Amino acid sequence: MIGNFLESLMFFVINTIRAFSYFGVFILTMAESACIPIPSEVIMPFSGFLVASGYFNFILVVLVATLGELTGGTIAYYVGKTGGRSLVERYGKYILISHHDLNTADHWFSRYGDKVVFFGRLLPIIRTYISFPAGVSKMKYSRFALFTVLGTLPWVIALTFLGIKLGDNWQIIRVYFHKFDILILALILIALVWYVWRHIKNMRKENV
Numbered sequence: 765m766i767g768n769f770l771e772s773l774m775f776f777v778i779n780t781i782r783a784f785s786y787f788g789v790f791i792l793t794m795a796e797s798a799c800i801p802i803p804s805e806v807i808m809p810f811s812g813f814l815v816a817s818g819y820f821n822f823i824l825v826v827l828v829a830t831l832g833e834l835t836g837g838t839i840a841y842y843v844g845k846t847g848g849r850s851l852v853e854r855y856g857k858y859i860l861i862s863h864h865d866l867n868t869a870d871h872w873f874s875r876y877g878d879k880v881v882f883f884g885r886l887l888p889i890i891r892t893y894i895s896f897p898a899g900v901s902k903m904k905y906s907r908f909a910l911f912t913v914l915g916t917l918p919w920v921i922a923l924t925f926l927g928i929k930l931g932d933n934w935q936i937i938r939v940y941f942h943k944f945d946i947l948i949l950a951l952i953l954i955a956l957v958w959y960v961w962r963h964i965k966n967m968r969k970e971n972v
Contacts, residue, residue: 777806781814786824790832793920797836797912799893804829808920812927822928826920833885833916834909837895841908844899873901878911885915 781788789811796802808829814820873880877898884894898908 773802774806777802778810781807781810786820786828789825790828790835793829793832794836794839796892797833797895798839799896801889801892803888804833804891804919804923805888808923809927809930812924812929813931815924816928816931822924825924826917829920829924830913830916833920834912837912838905838909840893840895841899841903841905844896845902846899873898873903877901877903878907881908881911882915885912886919891915891919 777792780792784791789807792802792807793804796804796807808825811820811825811829812822815822815825881894881898881903885891895908895912
């Protein structure tokens with residue numbers, strides 16, 4: 765089931781780039797950065813394969829993809845900044861997010877936001893969603909944009925370069941990154957279990 769979905773997603777990415785060229789790369793990377801799970805682990809290696817084939821220019825691919833990531837990230841950032849916080853404040857209690865948690869996140873982003881955004885852009889899955897909480901925490905946009913670009917560039921360059929080197933075998937990259945995706949998901953699940961356990965424990969203490 766999951767394998768079929770990933771295969772369909774891969775063909776969607778490939779066909780979009782074939783149909784719309786650089787604009788396809790822009791739209792796909794923008795969507796990924798705007799919290800839509802379209803894997804750049806497919807977008808960029810395939811673009812690298814097209815560079816090796818003479819259809820794309822390496823520098824243009826990197827620039828277009830980076831611009832797409834920044835555009836999508838900006839959309840998610842402002843959604844989080846303008847409407848996301850009020851939604852979290854109103855409905856967050858239903859998913860165990862308290863005002864204290866929001867204040868903690870604000871403090872965390874104010875102190876470590878640059879590093880969170882930079883390293884978040886280098887991690888599969890997390891890079892897709894990191895812009896929204898940055899907006900919710902009202903991180904300064906100029907800093908957000910700067911570290912989004914700085915974190916995006918090495919990711920885009922590395923994946924495109926791998927696609928160039930692997931040529932027709934570029935799809936191998938997705939297999940290895942899928943294993944890394946599973947690890948990241950496992951870590952996120954562990955963190956969620958700990959988060960829920962901590963809240964339940966605190967609620968019991970308050971009721972004693």
